[in-house]
Amino acid sequence: MNLSFVIMGTFAILTAFGVFQGAIKNIGLNRLFVALFFLVGAILSLFNSINIYGIEISLNSFNFTLAFLLLLPKLRTVKSFLSMLICLLLTITILVCYNAFDLTNFEYDFVQPYVYVSICVGIIFSVFIKNVSSVFCGTFLGTLVFEIVTANMFNMQVDNIIYIGSEMMIVSILIVTLTYSLLYYIKSIFTILRLKKKSKPLN
Numbered sequence: 001m002n003l004s005f006v007i008m009g010t011f012a013i014l015t016a017f018g019v020f021q022g023a024i025k026n027i028g029l030n031r032l033f034v035a036l037f038f039l040v041g042a043i044l045s046l047f048n049s050i051n052i053y054g055i056e057i058s059l060n061s062f063n064f065t066l067a068f069l070l071l072l073p074k075l076r077t078v079k080s081f082l083s084m085l086i087c088l089l090l091t092i093t094i095l096v097c098y099n100a101f102d103l104t105n106f107e108y109d110f111v112q113p114y115v116y117v118s119i120c121v122g123i124i125f126s127v128f129i130k131n132v133s134s135v136f137c138g139t140f141l142g143t144l145v146f147e148i149v150t151a152n153m154f155n156m157q158v159d160n161i162i163y164i165g166s167e168m169m170i171v172s173i174l175i176v177t178l179t180y181s182l183l184y185y186i187k188s189i190f191t192i193l194r195l196k197k198k199s200k201p202l203n
Contacts, residue, residue, distance in 0.1 A: 005045035012038035023185040061165030074133040087138025122179025
């Protein structure tokens with residue numbers, strides 16, 4: 001059992017029972033789509049990767065790729081695409097910085113340092129990004145580009161199999177997107193309450 005299974009399995013159950021229905025509707029997603037994404041992801045997390053032309057690809061990568069293709073059309077404005085590009089570049093930059101340090105002393109069975117980093121990234125994105133599709137697509141592309149580039153650089157020195165969709169990358173995308181969605185929903189609630197308070201007639 002891994003962290004991606006725990007996260008996706010938990011959210012699949014909660015989403016199926018409508019626990020996050022308000023938040024999902026608020027950020028512009030379909031509850032059935034979100035529930036199926038988590039359910040399929042939880043199931044695929046239990047299986048090993050497959051080898052395609054010498055490249056090890058986790059099965060969850062296909063689930064995330066499908067979600068990416070479904071969310072990409074939601075980026076209808078230039079601002080949304082720019083937001084995705086910002087998320088992509090920041091994700092690559094943060095991953096490069098993260099891998100430049102040895103954080104093995106802070107690793108645990110489930111919660112590893114990249115979990116905390118992902119939470120911080122989600123908080124940062126919630127400040128200036130206003131589209132969950134931009135966050136997911138940008139983070140997904142950023143992690144994918146990082147894995148491909150670093151794998152190619154590493155293979156120039158050591159004969160090793162390229163691996164796409166590692167547990168670190170899957171969990172990072174999940175936590176960044178979930179943290180962003182939660183904070184975005186909380187911000188929207190406070191905004192609505194503030195507007196209602198301003199609209200009340202003075203006695």
